[in-house]
Amino acid sequence: MTAAVSAVLAYEDAGFILASYAITLGVVAAFAWRAVRVGRRLADQIDDERKYWT
Amino acid sequence: MSRWRIARLVAGKDLSIERRSRVVTGQVLPFAGITMVMFAFALDASEVLERVAPGLVWLAVLFSLLVLVQRAFAVEADDGALDALRVAGVDPAAIFWGKSAALAVQLAVLEVILLVAAVVLYGAEVPAGGVVLLAVTLITATCGLAFVGTLYGGLTAGSSGRETLLPLLVLPVVAPVLIGATRAVESALGTDGAALSEGWPWTGLLTVFAVVLGVGGTLAFGPLIDEAT
Amino acid sequence: MTTTPTTADRTSPSEPRRRAGTGTTATRALGIATVVMMGWLVAFGLGFSPADRDQEDAVRILYVHVPTVWLAYLAFSVTAVCSGLYLFTKKHSLGFDRFAGASAEIGVVFMALTLVTGMLWGRITWGVYWQWDARLTTTALLFVSYVGYLAVRGLGGDHHQRARRSAVIGLLAVVEIPLVHWSVVLWRSLHQEASVLDTDGDIDMDGLMLFSLFVGVVAFTLLYVWLLLHRSRGLALSDLLDEEGLDRALDARRAEGAST
Numbered sequence: 001m002t003a004a005v006s007a008v009l010a011y012e013d014a015g016f017i018l019a020s021y022a023i024t025l026g027v028v029a030a031f032a033w034r035a036v037r038v039g040r041r042l043a044d045q046i047d048d049e050r051k052y053w054t
Numbered sequence: 055m056s057r058w059r060i061a062r063l064v065a066g067k068d069l070s071i072e073r074r075s076r077v078v079t080g081q082v083l084p085f086a087g088i089t090m091v092m093f094a095f096a097l098d099a100s101e102v103l104e105r106v107a108p109g110l111v112w113l114a115v116l117f118s119l120l121v122l123v124q125r126a127f128a129v130e131a132d133d134g135a136l137d138a139l140r141v142a143g144v145d146p147a148a149i150f151w152g153k154s155a156a157l158a159v160q161l162a163v164l165e166v167i168l169l170v171a172a173v174v175l176y177g178a179e180v181p182a183g184g185v186v187l188l189a190v191t192l193i194t195a196t197c198g199l200a201f202v203g204t205l206y207g208g209l210t211a212g213s214s215g216r217e218t219l220l221p222l223l224v225l226p227v228v229a230p231v232l233i234g235a236t237r238a239v240e241s242a243l244g245t246d247g248a249a250l251s252e253g254w255p256w257t258g259l260l261t262v263f264a265v266v267l268g269v270g271g272t273l274a275f276g277p278l279i280d281e282a283t
Numbered sequence: 284m285t286t287t288p289t290t291a292d293r294t295s296p297s298e299p300r301r302r303a304g305t306g307t308t309a310t311r312a313l314g315i316a317t318v319v320m321m322g323w324l325v326a327f328g329l330g331f332s333p334a335d336r337d338q339e340d341a342v343r344i345l346y347v348h349v350p351t352v353w354l355a356y357l358a359f360s361v362t363a364v365c366s367g368l369y370l371f372t373k374k375h376s377l378g379f380d381r382f383a384g385a386s387a388e389i390g391v392v393f394m395a396l397t398l399v400t401g402m403l404w405g406r407i408t409w410g411v412y413w414q415w416d417a418r419l420t421t422t423a424l425l426f427v428s429y430v431g432y433l434a435v436r437g438l439g440g441d442h443h444q445r446a447r448r449s450a451v452i453g454l455l456a457v458v459e460i461p462l463v464h465w466s467v468v469l470w471r472s473l474h475q476e477a478s479v480l481d482t483d484g485d486i487d488m489d490g491l492m493l494f495s496l497f498v499g500v501v502a503f504t505l506l507y508v509w510l511l512l513h514r515s516r517g518l519a520l521s522d523l524l525d526e527e528g529l530d531r532a533l534d535a536r537r538a539e540g541a542s543t
Contacts, residue, residue: 008329011340013407020400021325024347028506031392035513040306042520045301051517052524054303205455207449209435216438221430222451226424227459230466237470259469263462270458273450277370280444 057148064139064152068126069159077125078160080198086118086164090171104138105246107176108239112166113230115199118164119228120221123203126157127211137212146276150204158200164191174193180194184242187253191242194260195235201267208279227267234259305516313509315426320502324350327495331346338450341407348400350503352422357507358390359429359456366453369446378515380446384436387429389507394426417468424463427457442522496520509525 010018047052072078087139093110097103103110115159130136139149169188172178179187206223210216240246306441328346369375401419402412413419430478436449 004330011334011343013341016403017329018408019285020344020403021329021347024323024351024396024400025325027396028400029394030312031389032500032506032510032513035517036305039520040519042517042524043304043419044302044446046520046523046527051303051516052519053305054511089357091466209452219431219434219438222427222434226427226431228464229424230462232468233418233470255469259466266462274455277447277451281448 055146059198060148061151061155062145062232063156064149065159068153068156070279071129072156072160078122078164081168082118082121082125083164083167084276085121086114087113087170088173089117090168094175101174104178106246107172109232109236110176110242111172111239113186114186115161115165116178116225116232117230119161119199119203120224122157122160122164123207123219123224124217125155125209126153126204131211131215136208140186143260146279149273150208150271153208153273154200154268157203158196161196161199163194163238164211165196167244177185178243178245180242181244183250183268184253186240187238187250187257190257191235191238191260194257194264195231195238198260198264198267199228201264201271202231205267205275205278216264230259230263233264239275305513307386309388310512311508313505313512317505320498320505324495324499324502328490328496332491332495333489340346341404342492343403344400344407346499347406349496350398350401350499351397354503354507355390355393355397355501357464358511359425361386361511362390362429362432362453363457366450370454375443375446377442377446378519380450381440381515381518382511382524384433384449384518385511387432387436387453387512388514391426391429391433393503394422394429398422398426415471417464417471420467420471421460421464421536424467425460428459432456440514442525450505 008014008018012043090110093114094103097106124267127136136149138238140146169178169180173180206220210220210223237248238253238256238260241248241250241256243249308341324346328343332343334340346424363382364385365379368376369379369383372379401422405414405419406412432449432452436445438445438448480493502511
């Protein structure tokens with residue numbers, strides 16, 4: 001595992017490459033988390049029978 | 055009443071309001087003028103100014119378009135005139151054409167004055183051979199801008215906070231007009247050695263833009279301004 | 284007087300039953316699959332796939348960049364299709380409108396990611412973050428257009444009004460974007476490319492590289508479906524709450540009228 005990590009860090013322009021992965025996955029995770037949070041907060045105020053997916 | 059008559063009436067009404075209130079001559083024109091002066095301050099060199107003069111003219115036109123559109127629909131929204139027209143069952147396509155025509159007339163006047171300002175302030179020159187191209191460019195670009203302005207102006211007219219949305223919606227859409235009209239005027243004026251023949255394809259782009267937005271606006275204006283369910 | 288609805292007055296404190304969120308068994312399964320595929324994407328993109336002959340390791344950005352572009356375009360296409368379905372079907376179902384809105388939100392997020400990863404890639408391969416090339420410029424304008432679309436959705440009014448307005452804007456975008464792209468292409472063709480180090484697109488994809496890209500596309504497509512389900516349900520919930528608030532305000536008004 002450490003060998004793999006150091007191999008990745010040895011890439012030329014590793015900073016840019018890792019930054020693009022980190023930004024993409026980070027933003028996606030934040031967006032997904034927010035979608036679930038907002039959904040849950042709203043869903044608590046509505047009866048289950050009115051949700052078409054339940 | 056036929057569609058054309060209504061459109062003419064709407065256009066006539068808008069223009070006579072503008073003539074009486076003098077907002078265009080008293081506020082929008084001076085605004086466009088000061089924008090041209092500010093460009094000169096920002097690009098402090100006469101050779102640069104002469105080279106970029108066509109682009110600056112069109113930028114000033116775009117900024118003024120935003121002001122004009124807000125003005126044109128503020129007049130309607132203030133006393134609920136747009137709602138009244140709609141409730142009275144007036145054909146929305148006719149309103150669209152009428153308001154676009156009024157806007158186009160104001161824009162055309164503004165563009166001519168700004169071109170003269172560019173000649174005076176930036177040292178641009180209009181060769182005799184370029185006059186036809188210049189006129190065609192002005193007409194096609196003006197039609198496109200008027201359609202876009204009316205279309206999105208109708209959407210953003212009215213209640214709170216919608217005015218700030220207008221530039222965000224309009225500017226990305228009019229990018230083709232800015233590009234096309236700037237290049238066409240550059241070749242009409244022979245800026246930076248641009249040949250006259252290079253300008254004509256751009257008027258083609260401007261024409262297609264005007265036609266597409268004209269048709270789109272005619273179809274879309276009704277649902278856009280319709281406030282009822 | 285209207286009171287803001289809170290959880291307290293809907294559920295009695297004696298039964299703290301959790302109500303169902305926007306997730307279902309299906310979305311949870313989809314979510315797990317997405318996370319697994321994302322793990323694979325990182326493993327293949329950063330690890331197993333080989334470096335490119337010309338681009339070397341910079342090619343690895345491609346495995347996240349291309350899927351985000353694909354996803355943004357997919358999302359905007361879904362927005363356009365759902366806008367059309369809302370406007371041109373007899374029923375004018377708000378379900379289509381909410382799918383259009385949810386999809387546009389996702390599209391804007393992924394278009395932003397596309398621009399950022401593209402700039403990072405550009406910095407490595409071209410030496411500059413931004414080039415005024417046709418594709419980049421159109422993408423930037425497209426991004427701003429859909430930010431505007433989302434702003435139109437936020438204008439207020441009742442649900443069908445919002446749906447009709449945003450559907451028209453969503454469909455207008457479809458006719459405007461080709462015009463914008465065409466004009467930008469014409470604009471760029473005037474200028475000789477300032478070829479800093481233009482290795483645009485010339486990548487020999489070997490098997491493992493193609494597979495990594497495939498993993499990325501699958502992972503992001505799964506992610507899209509997951510996000511779309513959650514966000515459209517979230518939008519449906521806020522619409523339901525709006526209606527409820529309105530009903531309650533009307534009830535309160537009636538009660539006031541009855542008591543006097």
